[in-house]
Amino acid sequence: MTKNKKIPFLEFIPIIVISFLLLKFINNIEDIYSFMKSFLSILIPFIWAFGIAYILNPLMKYFQNKFKLKRIFSIIITYIIVIGLLILFINTFVPKIIKNIGDLFAHSPDYINQTIQWFNDNIKYSKVYDMLMENSQISNNIPSLLNKISNLTNTFINTFLNTTIKFTSFLVKFVFGLIISIYLLLDKESLIENLKKFILALSGEKNYSKILSFFKEVDMVFSKYIIGKSIDSLIIGLMCFAGLTIMKVPYAALISFIVGITNMIPYFGPFIGMIPAFIITLFFNYIKAIWVLIFIVILQQFDGWYLGPKILGNQVGLSPIWIIFAITIGGGTFGVMGMFLSVPIAAIIKIYLDKYIEMKLN
Numbered sequence: 001m002t003k004n005k006k007i008p009f010l011e012f013i014p015i016i017v018i019s020f021l022l023l024k025f026i027n028n029i030e031d032i033y034s035f036m037k038s039f040l041s042i043l044i045p046f047i048w049a050f051g052i053a054y055i056l057n058p059l060m061k062y063f064q065n066k067f068k069l070k071r072i073f074s075i076i077i078t079y080i081i082v083i084g085l086l087i088l089f090i091n092t093f094v095p096k097i098i099k100n101i102g103d104l105f106a107h108s109p110d111y112i113n114q115t116i117q118w119f120n121d122n123i124k125y126s127k128v129y130d131m132l133m134e135n136s137q138i139s140n141n142i143p144s145l146l147n148k149i150s151n152l153t154n155t156f157i158n159t160f161l162n163t164t165i166k167f168t169s170f171l172v173k174f175v176f177g178l179i180i181s182i183y184l185l186l187d188k189e190s191l192i193e194n195l196k197k198f199i200l201a202l203s204g205e206k207n208y209s210k211i212l213s214f215f216k217e218v219d220m221v222f223s224k225y226i227i228g229k230s231i232d233s234l235i236i237g238l239m240c241f242a243g244l245t246i247m248k249v250p251y252a253a254l255i256s257f258i259v260g261i262t263n264m265i266p267y268f269g270p271f272i273g274m275i276p277a278f279i280i281t282l283f284f285n286y287i288k289a290i291w292v293l294i295f296i297v298i299l300q301q302f303d304g305w306y307l308g309p310k311i312l313g314n315q316v317g318l319s320p321i322w323i324i325f326a327i328t329i330g331g332g333t334f335g336v337m338g339m340f341l342s343v344p345i346a347a348i349i350k351i352y353l354d355k356y357i358e359m360k361l362n
Contacts, residue, residue, distance in 0.1 A: 048177025053184040055227060056082060060185055075185050093241075093253055100254035104280070111283045218348055225344045228312040233263040236303050243295055249288060251280050259296060263303065265339045266323055268331075270300040318347055 025032065040047075056078050064074040184191065200208050237260020244252035255277045262273035274296050281289040318326070323343055330342025 045173045045176035045180060048174055049180035049184055052177055052181035053188075054223070055230075056181070057185065057188070058223065058227065071186060075182060079182065093257070096253035097257050100251040104251060104254070114283060214352075217351055221344045221347050221351075225312070225347070229264055232303065232308055232311045233260050235307060236260055236263045236299060240296065240299055243299070244292065247288070247291065247295065249281055249292055250284055255280060255292075259299075263300075265327065265336070266343055267320065268324075268327055268339065270296070270303075274300075318343070318350060322346060322350070 059081070060071075060074045060078045063069055063077050064071060069077070196212070199211050203211055237256050240259045241252055241256035244255060249255065258276055259270075259273040262269040265272065274293065277296055278289050278293045281292045323346070326342040326346035327339050330338035330340075330345070332338075334341075
């Protein structure tokens with residue numbers, strides 16, 4: 001009888017242990033976050049390597065299958081083309097972009113003075129001026145506000161220098177990632193086979209096929225979306241540069257770069273890229289700034305109605321409201337990268353949600 005007797009409160013021991021561990025985790029959350037950040041920083045070259053290999057894999061497979069080449073020769077041709085295009089981009093656009101950024105920061109005090117002068121020349125003849133002058137608190141704070149703007153300019157310059165240092169670090173990690181990605185592509189089949197064995201060992205035969213099916217779905221959505229959106233944004237960036245150059249807009253390279261990068265984010269991206277383009281041009285000529293705004297709006301309409309659907313098709317399978325919802329959640333949680341990756345992640349969730357609903361209904 002005593003053998004079957006339960007020890008009092010024994011079932012609460014796991015709950016107590018888990019609660020204790022959770023409490024320790026919360027108390028040391030900053031140290032854990034710092035450790036994870038340092039650990040991920042070490043892994044960044046490998047993350048880059050995986051990303052590069054993943055993006056270049058379709059091109060490598062194309063050369064391998066189309067021309068019946070050995071893997072090593074397909075990789076060499078792929079990397080020669082990609083590195084050649086990168087060098088062309090760096091030689092053609094990067095010096096212009098860096099010069100544009102340097103000039104923009106160098107002349108930012110002049111632009112601020114121009115803005116102040118414009119307010120002094122125009123606001124006195126408006127009702128806004130009378131309203132401001134009536135409020136002594138606001139009028140007394142104007143010098144303080146101008147000092148804050150000046151300090152903000154200095155902060156921007158320091159940020160630019162820090163960004164330059166971070167960019168150098170990023171470049172070194174990217175080069176390491178590029179080298180590692182070659183080995184990933186060379187041993188692709190072996191790595192995939194080992195990963196499959198690992199999944200089989202963990203999941204068992206019952207769930208193995210389901211997990212493989214999930215990874216295939218993820219691969220299909222991500223590869224089509226990321227590669228397609230990258231090509232689409234590159235074309236939009238080049239078209240923007242050509243148009244702004246013809247219009248003789250200052251800082252055309254920098255504006256086009258911003259427009260191309262922000263175009264990677266659906267719906268919100270075009271508006272994010274449009275704002276700095278308009279503000280930068282506004283310092284030189286407000287008429288030209290309006291034309292730049294109109295040009296970018298037309299360019300984005302062309303992308304939304306023709307170029308985007310032509311390249312991407314309807315592969316995401318999400319309605320606009322769900323895309324906007326996904327971008328809002330992703331951006332609020334993980335920033336810019338979250339805004340970009342939220343769309344394919346939401347598409348995958350939708351695929352499996354539809355399957356689950358269909359299974360329950362049937």
